Amino acid sequence: MPKPVSTPGLASPQGKRSPVLTGSVTFETARNHGVTSPYGDLREYLAELEKRRLLVRVSRPVNKDTELVPLVRLQFRGLPESGRVAFWFDNVVDSSGRRYDGSVVMGAFAASRAVYATALAAEPEEVADRWAAALGGPVDPVPVPSGPCKEVVLTGQSLLDSGGVEGFPHPISTPGFDPAPFVTAPYWVTKDPETGAYNVGIYRGMVKGPDRIGLQMDTPTQHIAIHLEKARRAGRKLEAAVVVGAVPAVGFASAQKIPFGVSEYAVAGGLMGRPLEVVRGETVDLDVPAHAEIVIEGEIDPEHFESEGPFGEASGYMGARTMSPVLTVRAITHRRSPVVQAFISEFPPSESTLMRKIAFENVYLRFLRQSCNIDAVRRVVTYESGTCNMFFVIQLKDPRPGQARQALYAASGYEASMGKTIIAVDADVDPEDLNSVVWAMSFAMQPARDVTVLPGKLPRLDPSADGESSALLIDATRKRPYPPTSLPAREYMENALGIWRELGLPPLSLANPWYGYELGEWSDEDRRNATDATSPDS
Known part of the structure; x- marks a missing residue:
């Protein structure tokens, strides 16, 4: 049984404590109350990762521009998936020596399957069922008056004086090739200009200044691209909020290929087994997760494009420079000493590819079997x-x-x-x-x-x-009956397995098929001849 989640509040790297859930919450007690996720915010989840030894804290100074991502990248090039963990950097500097009032966490959602399952508050064998339940039973979010995401509110001159978007330690993902820091784990929140339906998606953003973030959508079929096109046809700008650092369910739902018009907030609620708490933005008519670490509010002009990239892509190659829309920032709200979450993507395998793998496999299975x-x-x-x-x-x-x-x-x-x-x-x-x-x-x-x-x-x-x-x-399916597979029949392989263990030989990880079986093209005479060959009377 998984270990209990501690709820007295996780001390942030700077010593401050986050708001807490009341009472003691475990995976088991949460399920007994119909709740599948006990995490109230990202920090409570990170506490559970650390308890399970699935997170490494790094307290020595680490340069976000040259050292942070390369250090995390090493485990994806040199460790098996089962050995990969999340990294939490609480002493972040940049190439000029600047120190940040905040920390960076990377690999926290999908460094490995063990990390992913912990993020869902599930056993590994429960992940597929959890996704099936969430896709089949979404839970709408619930508005609340305020939340920790509004501990600090920056607008106008205070936003610029704080450094704005550049005031947070966003890493450079591919040092030596990327032209700037990018926001790599942003949940872009927009509403359909015609229907009001929400979309929450992950689209990387190039940091262009204290009040500007680029938007890279990859393809015109992305749902935010559809919202932008509708806004363009209506002759208006599109309001958006960029959320950084939320409960894992929001990240997983944002990465999923959910049908157009279905709310990722509701799917996140389905994954958690309870509604996601949301608050209204300060300057945009959008609801955002109440317990988010950072919320960046603004608007996108669908007629305005700027150079964006290059950026290291999941294809394993640098992506080309493109002309992309830009978010003009109106306000930033955040928690004190915020935790900046970044996804490690670029060359596969990575955190982002494992997130996609688990999400896509479940949504495609549901689509093919049910739809x-x-x-x-x-x-x-x-x-x-x-x-x-x-x-x-x-x-x-x-x-x-x-x-x-x-x-x-x-x-x-x-x-x-x-x-x-x-x-x-x-x-x-x-x-x-x-x-x-x-x-x-x-x-x-x-x-x-x-x-x-x-x-x-x-x-x-x-x-x-x-x-x-x-x-x-x-x-590549068989179109007609085939002869048996050319392996010893099951009874002989099972007997051999017993002898193997008796001899104290190394443990086996058997690949399928590991014994022979019939596939339709085998006669009674063939069976008799095979039986006779092993009979003591033959």
Whole structure:
């Protein structure tokens, strides 16, 4: 059973204490009251990470421009996923020697699966069910009069005197290549100018000055891009709030590919099992998380664009400089000694790719099974090396004629910029194991019969594309009965496993399949001959 969450309040790196929940809260007691997340704010969650030894505090001076991200990056290039943790830097400086009244946390949501599960206040095996419940049962947010996010309110000259956006220790993500610090874990809050429906999404922002942040949307299908286009057609500016540092559920919902018009706030509530508390902005007609660390309010002119980037992208390459919209900041509210959260993204694998992997796999599985009525679909797996946008494997159990193709086309159609290569495999193929997938592609697929190329896809951070992309759909499911797999039958492998253990040999991590089984093309005579071969009377 997970350890209890301490609620006396987490001391911030500067010694101040955060507001607390009343009483003692554990994962178990929270669930008993219908609440799946006991975290009242980011700081309570960080306390739990530290208790579980999933967070490292760094108190020596660390330069946010040259040292911070490279230090965290090392674990993604040199440690297995299970060994990766969050880092909390409480003595941050910049290249000029400036010190900041605040701290930086990185890797706090998805440095590893253990970190991700802790962020959801779930056991690892409960993560998929938690997502299914949240997507199927969103919980609307609840307004409150005020919250910790308004401990400090900056507008007008006080905003500029404080340094504004530049007053917080936003790291440089790819030192040596990035031209400026970027806000890498921002939750951009906007409302549909026509319907009033909220969107909360993660779109990186280049720090351009004390009162200006760039907005990079990647593709015109992003929901904030749709809001901007509606504002442009109406001849108005779009109000926005950039939230930095909130409870994990807000971050997870913001990263998810949720259908247009569905509120990420409500999905966050579904993940938590209770409503998210929100407060009205100081200068914008928008609700923001009441316990956020920082809220940056402003407006975006949909007709105004400025140079943005380059930036290290999840493709593993530097993204090009683009012309992008800009947020003009009206106000900043924040907690005292705020915790600046940053996502480590860029070259995969990373925190952002693991967040996307878990989120996308669950939303695509739900889409294919429920919205598309393909009951044969068992799993959808994305690959971090393909940013979780490019390479999908769909596992199906005993698909009826046409279902594998249906799943391939449907997955390609869910999002115009996702699914460059999609492969359908049978239930005995492990979609997480590329050796298993290659086995299926080699012997259950014929290129002329089973491969389709779909033009007209939207390129996404893909340097190989030239204006337009396409999708490669591969049906690597068996189309007819096959002979058995060429491994000893299960009874013999299980007996061998007992002997292995008896001999004290090293523990095994068995890959599927690890024993032989029939696949339809095997006669009674074949079975008799095999039985006779092992019989003592043969």
